[in-house]
Amino acid sequence: MHRDLHAEWSDMAPCDAHMHLYAGKTFEWNLDSVNGYMGWYGVERAALLALPAETGDWWRDDGSNLRCLGVKAVLNAKNPAKRVYALAGLQLGDGATTGPAEGLADQARRALAMGFDGFKSLIGKPGLRKRVGIPLDDPVFDPFFDVMEQSGKPFIMHIGDPAIFWDLENAPESAKRNGWTYDSSFPTLEQVWTESENILRKHPGLKTTFAHAYFKSEDPDDVERLLSTYPNLGLDMAPGWEMHIGFTRFHDRWHDLFERFRDRFYFATDTCNSFGDPFMCPQSDEGWSASSDLSAYEGKFNWAYDQTRNALELKGGEFEVNADDVLHHFRPLDLSDEAREAVMRGNFIRRFGADPAPIDRDLAQDETRRLLAMLEKGIPEGTSPAAHEASLAIARRWAAAPVWPC
Numbered sequence: 001m002h003r004d005l006h007a008e009w010s011d012m013a014p015c016d017a018h019m020h021l022y023a024g025k026t027f028e029w030n031l032d033s034v035n036g037y038m039g040w041y042g043v044e045r046a047a048l049l050a051l052p053a054e055t056g057d058w059w060r061d062d063g064s065n066l067r068c069l070g071v072k073a074v075l076n077a078k079n080p081a082k083r084v085y086a087l088a089g090l091q092l093g094d095g096a097t098t099g100p101a102e103g104l105a106d107q108a109r110r111a112l113a114m115g116f117d118g119f120k121s122l123i124g125k126p127g128l129r130k131r132v133g134i135p136l137d138d139p140v141f142d143p144f145f146d147v148m149e150q151s152g153k154p155f156i157m158h159i160g161d162p163a164i165f166w167d168l169e170n171a172p173e174s175a176k177r178n179g180w181t182y183d184s185s186f187p188t189l190e191q192v193w194t195e196s197e198n199i200l201r202k203h204p205g206l207k208t209t210f211a212h213a214y215f216k217s218e219d220p221d222d223v224e225r226l227l228s229t230y231p232n233l234g235l236d237m238a239p240g241w242e243m244h245i246g247f248t249r250f251h252d253r254w255h256d257l258f259e260r261f262r263d264r265f266y267f268a269t270d271t272c273n274s275f276g277d278p279f280m281c282p283q284s285d286e287g288w289s290a291s292s293d294l295s296a297y298e299g300k301f302n303w304a305y306d307q308t309r310n311a312l313e314l315k316g317g318e319f320e321v322n323a324d325d326v327l328h329h330f331r332p333l334d335l336s337d338e339a340r341e342a343v344m345r346g347n348f349i350r351r352f353g354a355d356p357a358p359i360d361r362d363l364a365q366d367e368t369r370r371l372l373a374m375l376e377k378g379i380p381e382g383t384s385p386a387a388h389e390a391s392l393a394i395a396r397r398w399a400a401a402p403v404w405p406c
Contacts, residue, residue, distance in 0.1 A: 002041045002298060002305070009313045012341065013044035015348035018156065018211060018238040018268035020049055021068060023061045023387060027394060030071055032291065037271060038082050040297035041305055045082075045348055048072060049120035049156060050089040055127035056179060058384035062375060063391030064089060066368060066398060069116060070405040073359050085117040085356045087156060090144070092132065105143035108151075114367055115359030117352055118154035118207075124196060125158050126165075126186045127179065137198035145199060149206045154351050156209045159196045160189045162242045163215065172324045189215070200230045207351060209234040209266060217246025220253040227261045234351065237311070237343070238270035239304050241323040244311060244330040251331050262339040266347055267312065269304040312340050361404045368398040 003009050019037075021030045038046055048071060050064040065088045072086040088111035090104060108119065122128055124136055134140065136159075148155050161180060165171050166189065171181045193214075200208060213235045216223050226233060237243070247254045258265055291297075303322075307330075310319035314332035321328045335343070372395040374380075379388045398405045 001039075001294075002302070005298075006309075006313075009309060010340070012344055013042050014267045014309065014344040015045035015352075016043050016269055016271065017047050017209070017266040017348050017352070018049060018236050018270050019046050020051060020270070020272035021064070021071060022272060023064065023067075023390060027067065027070060027397075030067065031074055034071055034084065035075055035079070035082070036291065036294055036297045037301055038084075040294040041301060043082075044345070045085065045352070047085040047087055047117065047156075047348075047352060049087045051120070051122055052089045052091045053122060053128060055122065055125050055131075058382065058387060059128065059131065060092075060380055060383040061387050061391065062091065062371060062380065062383065063387075063394045065091070065111070065116075066371060066391075066394055069114070069359065069364060070394070070398065072115075072356060073364075073405050076356060083356055085352050086115075087118045087120045087154070088116040089120050089122065102143055104141060105147045108144050108147040110363070110367060112147075112151055112153060112357075113360060114363035115357050116153075117357050118156070119148060120156045120158075122158050124160065124192050126161055126182050126192070129192060130186050136192065136195035137202065141199075142202065145203045145206055149203045152205075152207060154207050154209060156211055156236070157196065157199075158211045160192045160215045162240060163189055163218075164242070174324055197226070200226075200233060204230065205232060207232050207234075209236050209351075211236050211268070212238050212240060212270075213243050213246075215243075217243045217254070218249065220246070220250045220257055224257060227257070227264055234264045234266055234347070236266040236268035237308050238268035239307055241307060241321045241328065244307065244321065244328070247311065247333065248331045251333075255333050255335070258333055258335055258343065259339050262342040263347055263350070265343045266351075267308060267344045269301070269308055271301050271304055309344075312343055365399070365401075365404045368395055368404065371395050372399050 022033070034046065034048070037043065048068040050068040052061055052064040053059055054061060068086040072084045075082065075084045090107060111119070123132055129136065165175050165180050166182045168181055168183060175181055196210070200206070210233070214223070223235070307319065307321045311330070311332050312335060315334055318329045318331055321330060375388065375392050375395055379385060
């Protein structure tokens with residue numbers, strides 16, 4: 001196992017609160033990939049976050065929810081000792097419109113009833129926020145948030161991006177390459193922060209986690225204000241690497257925040273078969289294939305996993321992160337054993353549950369047929385032909401299965 005190579009780490013098996021699947025591979029490939037990642041890296045529980053609406057040139061992946069729920073069902077049936085959770089994503093209408101408010105709420109009801117463990121939203125990412133064209137706190141979303149608040153299920157939201165992505169001259173090359181730089185036509189970071197905090201005000205019972213430490217690692221004072229004000233708010237530690245700049249620059253403040261609010265932070269990697277790319281899942285796997293040989297996973301997911309674990313596990317010294325061909329040196333958080341256990345494992349179990357929600361196969365089958373009927377009408381606006389074919393394939397497969405989806 002990977003952690004056998006790190007004598008400085010504890011034997012604790014972490015729970016990963018933020019993973020994705022890769023739309024460009026077969027269902028079996030994703031099964032092997034998740035199983036191999038969890039096995040080689042010693043991950044006890046993992047949350048798969050669906051992304052039916054993304055931010056690139058082709059922004060729709062209508063099969064994303066079904067893919068995550070299917071991987072959850074198959075892997076949990078094969079190996080109950082490794083618990084896989086699935087969080088649905090909101091499916092937007094053609095042209096990235098939201099549709100009627102009650103329709104969004106109904107999506108939440110259907111997803112939770114069929115066995116999803118919560119929801120993930122990417123609408124706070126600037127590109128998708130611009131495409132949707134309405135504020136995150138618009139009343140159209142209120143019925144959806146009401147359903148989630150009443151359910152008590154976790155809701156994970158991506159809000160903003162690193163501040164430097166709005167600096168067109170100095171933004172990292174990887175951000176420029178991926179189309180993640182923002183001019184005045186995009187909402188500002190301050191704007192989406194304001195909108196997202198309004199959601200917390202309107203829905204105080206919503207079990208919200210802001211991903212990537214809310215891109216506020218350079219402002220621990222405001223993080224302290226937020227955590228003090230909103231008792232159901234959590235932050236996950238999914239990289240970008242730039243998060244550790246703030247953790248290191250304000251080391252003592254962050255150490256104190258992690259100790260004081262130890263029940264509000266989550267181990268997370270954003271693992272999505274990224275093979276070391278610090279900002280996105282690449283469109284090529286460079287010839288690598290998911291394998292039943294777990295040692296084949298060494299080096300494939302280290303970039304995200306190691307930096308998150310080093311920040312939590314190491315006592316003193318420093319750790320290195322290579323990003324954009326620059327070697328960065330960061331300080332670990334120097335946490336107590338109690339805080340480390342909470343962040344790496346305990347908080348996940350308390351928020352997501354000790355066991356994944358059971359899947360209602362009949363409802364899942366109904367949802368599959370509903371999706372298939374929509375996809376067979378033609379390629380929805382914003383969908384690439386390849387993504388449409390992949391979504392069709394999985395929907396046809398599950399719709400035809402006598403026992404869904406195993």
